[in-house]
Amino acid sequence: MTATLPHSLYRADASGRFGEFGGAELPPPLVAPIAEVAAAYAEASQDPAFQDQLQSLLARYVGRPSLLYFAENLTRHLGGAKIYLKREDLNHTGAHKINHCLGEALLAKRMGKTKLIAETGAGQHGVALATAAALVGLECEIHMGAIDVAKQHPNVVRMELLGATVVPVEAGGRSLKEAVDSAFGVYAAAPDEYFFAIGSVVGPHPYPSMVRDFQSVVGREARAQILAEEGRLPDALVAAVGGGSNALGLFDAFLEDDDVRIIGVEPAGEGLDGDRHAATMTLGTPGTLHGMRTKVLQDADGEPSAVHSIASGIDYPGVGPQHAHLEQIGRVEYVTATDAETLDAFQLLTRQEGIIPALESAHAVAHVVELAPTLPGDAIIIANLSGRGDKDVDFVADRLRAAE
Numbered sequence: 001m002t003a004t005l006p007h008s009l010y011r012a013d014a015s016g017r018f019g020e021f022g023g024a025e026l027p028p029p030l031v032a033p034i035a036e037v038a039a040a041y042a043e044a045s046q047d048p049a050f051q052d053q054l055q056s057l058l059a060r061y062v063g064r065p066s067l068l069y070f071a072e073n074l075t076r077h078l079g080g081a082k083i084y085l086k087r088e089d090l091n092h093t094g095a096h097k098i099n100h101c102l103g104e105a106l107l108a109k110r111m112g113k114t115k116l117i118a119e120t121g122a123g124q125h126g127v128a129l130a131t132a133a134a135l136v137g138l139e140c141e142i143h144m145g146a147i148d149v150a151k152q153h154p155n156v157v158r159m160e161l162l163g164a165t166v167v168p169v170e171a172g173g174r175s176l177k178e179a180v181d182s183a184f185g186v187y188a189a190a191p192d193e194y195f196f197a198i199g200s201v202v203g204p205h206p207y208p209s210m211v212r213d214f215q216s217v218v219g220r221e222a223r224a225q226i227l228a229e230e231g232r233l234p235d236a237l238v239a240a241v242g243g244g245s246n247a248l249g250l251f252d253a254f255l256e257d258d259d260v261r262i263i264g265v266e267p268a269g270e271g272l273d274g275d276r277h278a279a280t281m282t283l284g285t286p287g288t289l290h291g292m293r294t295k296v297l298q299d300a301d302g303e304p305s306a307v308h309s310i311a312s313g314i315d316y317p318g319v320g321p322q323h324a325h326l327e328q329i330g331r332v333e334y335v336t337a338t339d340a341e342t343l344d345a346f347q348l349l350t351r352q353e354g355i356i357p358a359l360e361s362a363h364a365v366a367h368v369v370e371l372a373p374t375l376p377g378d379a380i381i382i383a384n385l386s387g388r389g390d391k392d393v394d395f396v397a398d399r400l401r402a403a404e
């Protein structure tokens with residue numbers, strides 16, 4: 001963020017650093033274009049007209065505020081703290097990503113760009129961005145590994161129906177990593193036309209701060225909602241962490257409330273003792289990835305590791321730099337949930353509450369299952385339900401049949 005905001009432990013310094021993490025570690029052709037984004041965002045974030053425009057779309061189009069739902073059945077079943085769910089799954093497009101995609105699209109428009117460009121893995125970011133592009137009136141170009149294009153067919157169809165161009169990337173492993181390089185290559189060659197829209201609180205400054213700011217509406221709403229409903233702040237917040245945007249979105253408004261425990265949940269996949277996981281905060285080491293200093297799951301040469309999670313939206317070998325900092329200063333705890341625990345939590349929430357969560361969000365629910373019974377009945381937990389599980393139902397049904 002900028003020097004015009006009061007500096008705090010919870011804001012980046014002028015160079016985009018959160019303690020030793022963050023910054024903008026860029027190849028020379030990208031330095032000026034990304035600095036232009038930082039300058040434009042610094043201005044927009046202080047402009048009431050920009051903020052009003054975004055707030056208006058969040059209310060009229062996304063359907064905000066999202067509900068803060070008291071999960072009474074789940075609470076009774078687990079026998080401990082009262083469990084509230086922040087229902088980002090009820091947003092238009094079914095997840096939290098639309099919050100920051102609209103922010104990025106409005107900023108692109110303000111900067112006079114004509115095209116949004118991004119990479120996508122499972123396609124969730126691509127669909128949310130194509131939606132924002134259609135609404136705001138921008139072209140949209142999504143780079144996607146050829147393997148992912150085949151695997152994520154329904155999302156490819158959605159993006160194309162929304163008017164986006166999907167570019168299959170045939171280089172190397174034909175996956176997310178190559179899609180990132182491909183999209184950045186196109187962007188670097190024509191930064192006057194394109195706005196690069198990153199899909200989480202990752203990448204070079206200003207993206208980790210900017211995407212957090214766009215998502216912070218989640219926590220501001222939750223804070224007001226719990227105060228109205230219970231007359232006090234919660235005892236604990238729980239959210240799944242991939243890159244970390246839905247988590248920081250919920251956490252940001254509570255960071256200065258020292259009595260609120262804050263917990264991020266990472267994918268332990270098939271277990272932390274093998275290499276089939278994506279537990280970057282838990283097992284990663286400091287490194288440089290996608291333009292930022294952060295914690296990274298990497299090999300001895302600094303190459304990012306192959307990662308795994310049952311939830312494709314959180315299998316990322318890095319993490320937002322602010323998370324690495326929040327752990328280092330002892331403000332946020334990071335725990336893990338395995339694929340198996342996540343599948344159990346997915347079914348439990350579905351059966352108890354009639355709410356089918358995204359597998360990403362089910363990681364947060366898995367930790368609630370562990371935490372709630374250890375707390376007294378007058379304690380309060382808020383978990384972020386980052387998205388709905390419609391995209392995951394066939395996969396889960398297959399897994400359950402195979403396990404029978």
Ligand SMILES: *Cc1c(COP(=O)(O)O)cnc(C)c1O
Pocket residue numbers: 095096097124125199200201240241242243244245246247313314358360361386387388
């Ligand atoms: C993409 C996605 C995530 C992971 O991204 P974060 O930046 O870590 O929030 C989590 N939940 C859902 C539903 C997603 O689509």
